[in-house]
Amino acid sequence: MTTQNLLVELFVEELPPKVLQKLGEAFANVLAEQLQVQGLATAASVVTAYATPRRLAAHITAVAARAADRTVQQKLMPVAVGLDASGNASPALLKKLAALGADVSDAVALVAALQRAPDGKAEALFYNSVQPGASLQDGLQKALLEALAKLPIPKVMNYQLQSNCEQPGWSSVHFVRPAHGLVALHGATVVPVKALGLSASNQTQGHRFEATVSPVVLRDADSYAGQLANEGAVIASFTERRADIVRQLTAAAAQIGNGVRPIDDAALLDEVTALVERPNVLTCAFEKEFLGVPPECLILTMKANQKYFPLLDADGQLTHQFLVVSNITPDDASLVIGGNERVVRPRLADAKFFFDQDRKKTLHSRVEQLDKVVYHNKLGTQGERVKRVRAIAHAIAVPLFEALAERHQVDGTQDAEIVQDYLLTCVDNAALLAKTDLLTDMVGEFPELQGVMGGYYAVNDGLPDDVAFAIEDHYKPRFAGDTLPRQNVGMVVALADKLETLVGMFGIGNLPTGDRDPFALRRHALGVIRMLVEKDLPLDVTALLASAAPAFGDKIEDAPAALAALADFIYDRLAGSLREQGYSAQEVDAVLALRPQRLSLVQKQLAAVRAFAALPEAPALAAANKRVGNILKKAGAVDAHVNPDLLQEQAEQDLFAALQRFVPEANAQFAAGDYTASLQTLAVLRAPVDAFFDDVMVNAEQLDLRLNRQGLLTVLHNAMNRVADLSRLAA
Structure with missing residues (x-):
C-alpha cells in the first residue's frame, strides 16, 4: 500500500491567544487519531501540529489513499434460532443476512459459509464479510469534522456564509472564529473535502503585510512550513x-x-x-x-x-x-x-x-467602608468578614505562639510576655487592615495586586514590618508552587483568612462541584495544608477547624456537620497532593485512615509505612491486622485489658508475653517521633500472631475467656495501628 504525507490547514481570523497552542495540538491529534481508526494512517505516522494567530494545521506522514479492506465478523443469532432441525436457514436468519447485504439466493452455500462458535451457554452463528477500506476523501472528511467538533473552544461564534450559486440564501456557521480557507494536500494532490462552508484547495495566505506573494500556492504537503516561511513570512510552528x-x-x-x-x-x-x-x-x-x-x-x-x-x-x-x-x-x-x-x-x-x-488616606481610615461592601448574601459584608478573620486569627495565634515559645524553650519572663503581646497586637492589626486595599484605586484597576498594595500602603502609614508583611502575604499561597507567608504573623492571618472562607462556605452549603469552584475552596484547603506541613506548625486539624466556627455565630446552622464535611474535604485534598508526590494510594490510605491531626508528621508516617511494607513480615501482619479489625468490629466496644490468669492456651500466653516485651519499646519510639523504628519493632510479633490465630478460638463459648481474648486483640490492634492502619496494606 503506497502512502504519502498529508497536510490539512484551516485558515481563520485571529484565534484566542490564550488557547491557541491547545487548539493546534487538539486539531492535529484528533485528525491523526481518526485517520488511524479508519486505517488510513498508522501509529508510526508522525504528527506535526502548526498554529499561528490565523491558522490551525497538521502534517501527518504515511497516509494511505485508501485503507486496506478488512474482514468483519458479526454475530447473527443462536444456532437453535437460525437453523431448523434439518440444518436449513430459518426465515429469521435469511432476513438478518439480507439486512447485512449478503446474497441469500443460494441459502445452502450461505449457511455453509457461516461459522459456529460458543456464545455463553449456547452456540451462535457468525457471519464474516469483507468491508472495503475507506477512501482518503471519505475518511479525511469524517476525521476533519470530528477534529473540528472536538476542539477545546472556549466560546463559539455564529456567523453567516454569503450565498453562492450552489447554496442560495444565507447559512449559519458555528466556530471559534470565521474561517476563510481550507487546504488538504495528499502529497501534491488536493483532497476534495469540505468544512465550515469551505472547499479544500492548495492555496493559503501568508503574513498580512509582509508576505511576498498572495496567495501562497503550496506545491505539496511537505513544502508547507518552508513556503510559509519564505513566501508568506510566517513561522507556522x-x-x-x-x-x-x-x-x-x-x-x-x-x-x-x-x-x-x-x-x-x-x-x-x-x-x-x-x-x-x-x-x-x-x-x-x-x-x-x-x-x-x-x-x-x-x-x-x-x-x-x-x-x-x-x-x-x-x-x-x-x-x-x-x-x-x-x-x-x-x-x-x-x-x-x-x-x-x-x-x-x-x-x-x-x-x-x-x-x-x-497614599493620601490611611488603611485605618478605610476600615468603616468595608461595611458597605457585600461579601456574600448569606455571610454579610466585608466588614463582617474582617471581624470573623480577626476572631479566628486570635484563636489561632494564642495557642500557636505559646507552642512555638515552648518549642524554642522561651521561658515565661516578662520579656517573653511582651514579645507575645506584640505579636498578638500585630496579628489583630493585620487582620483588621488586610482587606482595606480592596477599596483603593490601584486594586480597583488591578485586582491582581490585592494584598501587595496593602503591604505598600501599610509601610506608607508607618506600620511595623510584621503588619505590612502579613497584609501582603495573607493571600499566600495564591497558586501551586507559590511562596508561603514570610513570618508567623502573616502565617496566622493567612490561615485565618482561608479558614474563614472554608468554614463559611461549607457552613452555608456552597461547595465545589465538578470543575466549578468560584471561591477557590480547593486552593484554600491546599494552602492550609501547605502551611501546616511546610512550616511544621504545632496545630491539630480538628482543633483548628473548631476554633473558626464560633466566629460565625448563628450564620451556620449545623456547625458540626459543616466541620465534618470540611475535614473530609481537607483530607481528600491532602491525599491527592501526597499521591502527586509519588506515594502510592495504599500508603496514603493507610496513614490518612487514622485522620492524623499533625499534618507536618504525615510524611514521616508515610516513610515508616513504606519501610514497614518492605519487610518480609509485613504481608502476614497486615492480613492479621485486617482480621483483628473485623473481629473487634463485630464484638463492639472492648476494653484493652488482659487478665493473665485467663490465658489458657500457650499461643495466647506467648502473644501476651511478646506484647508485654515489645509494645513499650515501640511506644517509646513512637513518642520520640521515630515511626519507622516503632513499626519495625512490632514486626517481631508476626510469629506469635500467626500462632495465636492457628491455635486459639477467639470467640470462645465461655464469656470471660472470650472477652479476655478480645481484650488481648484490642491491645495488639492499638499497638499496631498508631502510625497507620496497617490493614489497608493487606492485598
Whole structure:
C-alpha cells in the first residue's frame, strides 16, 4: 500500500491567544487519531501540529489513499434460532443476512459459509464479510469534522456564509472564529473535502503585510512550513516561533548589557507567541520617574495590558526599559518603538496617579467602608468578614505562639510576655487592615495586586514590618508552587483568612462541584495544608477547624456537620497532593485512615509505612491486622485489658508475653517521633500472631475467656495501628 504525507490547514481570523497552542495540538491529534481508526494512517505516522494567530494545521506522514479492506465478523443469532432441525436457514436468519447485504439466493452455500462458535451457554452463528477500506476523501472528511467538533473552544461564534450559486440564501456557521480557507494536500494532490462552508484547495495566505506573494500556492504537503516561511513570512510552528522569541529576547537584553534580563513568565511568552506570525523583538523605554511606583504595578500593566516584557537588572530590580515583540519588521523600527512607548506612558501615568492618590488616606481610615461592601448574601459584608478573620486569627495565634515559645524553650519572663503581646497586637492589626486595599484605586484597576498594595500602603502609614508583611502575604499561597507567608504573623492571618472562607462556605452549603469552584475552596484547603506541613506548625486539624466556627455565630446552622464535611474535604485534598508526590494510594490510605491531626508528621508516617511494607513480615501482619479489625468490629466496644490468669492456651500466653516485651519499646519510639523504628519493632510479633490465630478460638463459648481474648486483640490492634492502619496494606 503506497502512502504519502498529508497536510490539512484551516485558515481563520485571529484565534484566542490564550488557547491557541491547545487548539493546534487538539486539531492535529484528533485528525491523526481518526485517520488511524479508519486505517488510513498508522501509529508510526508522525504528527506535526502548526498554529499561528490565523491558522490551525497538521502534517501527518504515511497516509494511505485508501485503507486496506478488512474482514468483519458479526454475530447473527443462536444456532437453535437460525437453523431448523434439518440444518436449513430459518426465515429469521435469511432476513438478518439480507439486512447485512449478503446474497441469500443460494441459502445452502450461505449457511455453509457461516461459522459456529460458543456464545455463553449456547452456540451462535457468525457471519464474516469483507468491508472495503475507506477512501482518503471519505475518511479525511469524517476525521476533519470530528477534529473540528472536538476542539477545546472556549466560546463559539455564529456567523453567516454569503450565498453562492450552489447554496442560495444565507447559512449559519458555528466556530471559534470565521474561517476563510481550507487546504488538504495528499502529497501534491488536493483532497476534495469540505468544512465550515469551505472547499479544500492548495492555496493559503501568508503574513498580512509582509508576505511576498498572495496567495501562497503550496506545491505539496511537505513544502508547507518552508513556503510559509519564505513566501508568506510566517513561522507556522508554535514551538519554533516561541523559541525564536526567546532567542531574540535574550539577544536584545544582552545587547543592553549590565546583566539585564527579561522577566521570566511562561504564560506571557505563550500568549505573545500566539499573537504574532513572524516575531521581531524591539527595545523600548519609559521615563525613569515612573520607577517610584511599586514595580508590581508597572510590571502588571506592561504584561497584562500591553504584552510587553519588562527588563530586570542584575539585582532583580525593574529597569526603565522593556522589550516589545512586534509582528512586523520595518526597515526603520523607530516608529514602532515610539508608538509602543507612547501607548505605555499613559498607563504608567495612571498607575502613578492611583498610587499617589491612595497614599493620601490611611488603611485605618478605610476600615468603616468595608461595611458597605457585600461579601456574600448569606455571610454579610466585608466588614463582617474582617471581624470573623480577626476572631479566628486570635484563636489561632494564642495557642500557636505559646507552642512555638515552648518549642524554642522561651521561658515565661516578662520579656517573653511582651514579645507575645506584640505579636498578638500585630496579628489583630493585620487582620483588621488586610482587606482595606480592596477599596483603593490601584486594586480597583488591578485586582491582581490585592494584598501587595496593602503591604505598600501599610509601610506608607508607618506600620511595623510584621503588619505590612502579613497584609501582603495573607493571600499566600495564591497558586501551586507559590511562596508561603514570610513570618508567623502573616502565617496566622493567612490561615485565618482561608479558614474563614472554608468554614463559611461549607457552613452555608456552597461547595465545589465538578470543575466549578468560584471561591477557590480547593486552593484554600491546599494552602492550609501547605502551611501546616511546610512550616511544621504545632496545630491539630480538628482543633483548628473548631476554633473558626464560633466566629460565625448563628450564620451556620449545623456547625458540626459543616466541620465534618470540611475535614473530609481537607483530607481528600491532602491525599491527592501526597499521591502527586509519588506515594502510592495504599500508603496514603493507610496513614490518612487514622485522620492524623499533625499534618507536618504525615510524611514521616508515610516513610515508616513504606519501610514497614518492605519487610518480609509485613504481608502476614497486615492480613492479621485486617482480621483483628473485623473481629473487634463485630464484638463492639472492648476494653484493652488482659487478665493473665485467663490465658489458657500457650499461643495466647506467648502473644501476651511478646506484647508485654515489645509494645513499650515501640511506644517509646513512637513518642520520640521515630515511626519507622516503632513499626519495625512490632514486626517481631508476626510469629506469635500467626500462632495465636492457628491455635486459639477467639470467640470462645465461655464469656470471660472470650472477652479476655478480645481484650488481648484490642491491645495488639492499638499497638499496631498508631502510625497507620496497617490493614489497608493487606492485598
